Amino acid sequence: MASTSQPAMATAGSGHGDEQVQRQATWPEEADGGSQPLVMPEDGYQWKKYGQKFIKNIQKIRSYFRCRDRRCGAKKKVEWQPGDPSLRVVYDGAHQHGSPSSSSSHGGGGGQDGDGNRYELSAQYFGGGAPTPQAR
DNA sequence: AATATTTGACCGTGA
DNA sequence: CTCACGGTCAAATAT
Numbered sequence: 001m002a003s004t005s006q007p008a009m010a011t012a013g014s015g016h017g018d019e020q021v022q023r024q025a026t027w028p029e030e031a032d033g034g035s036q037p038l039v040m041p042e043d044g045y046q047w048k049k050y051g052q053k054f055i056k057n058i059q060k061i062r063s064y065f066r067c068r069d070r071r072c073g074a075k076k077k078v079e080w081q082p083g084d085p086s087l088r089v090v091y092d093g094a095h096q097h098g099s100p101s102s103s104s105s106h107g108g109g110g111g112q113d114g115d116g117n118r119y120e121l122s123a124q125y126f127g128g129g130a131p132t133p134q135a136r
Numbered sequence: 137a138a139t140a141t142t143t144g145a146c147c148g149t150g151a
Numbered sequence: 152c153t154c155a156c157g158g159t160c161a162a163a164t165a166t
Contacts, residue, residue: 049141051159064158068140 041089047076055079060088071096 047065055062058079065076075092 048139052142053157056156062157066159 041087043091045074045095067095069095069097 046068048068049063050066051064053062053064054060060079060081062077062079065078066072067074067076072095073093074095077090077092078087079090080087
């Protein structure tokens with residue numbers, strides 16, 4: 001939590017204009033280095049992170065995402081290893097309002113209702129393909 | 137003010 | 152019955 005709050009900051013307010021660094025990396029780990037702009041596989045849907053846990057079984061961090069829409073029983077799980085850029089995305093459930101407006105921008109797929117993809121996606125596997133010959 | 141995001145704790149299941 | 156792991160919710164915080 002770099003910018004996470006921080007107890008005791010006003011204490012000395014001694015003004016110092018210097019504020020802490022301000023990193024806005026969407027992904028944890030890898031402070032910056034500005035090397036690898038790690039970006040998560042945006043599927044066109046918007047997700048809200050509702051949890052993160054370190055799975056000991058695989059020694060990996062798993063993040064839990066859920067579709068912003070309540071009518072959507074779609075869930076997404078992303079796991080990566082502490083020190084590896086590769087990401088593993090696991091999709092669960094299917095959206096009920098279709099419209100993956102691929103647009104990276106918001107938009108809400110809601111707009112276009114059209115119900116397009118209605119397939120039984122139950123647990124799809126998304127491999128990062130990076131240097132992680134993890135085969136399970 | 138609302139929304140998104142974070143961390144911690146709690147719960148449920150399995151062994 | 153107890154312990155452990157995985158998963159989800161809740162509260163707090165940041166923007």
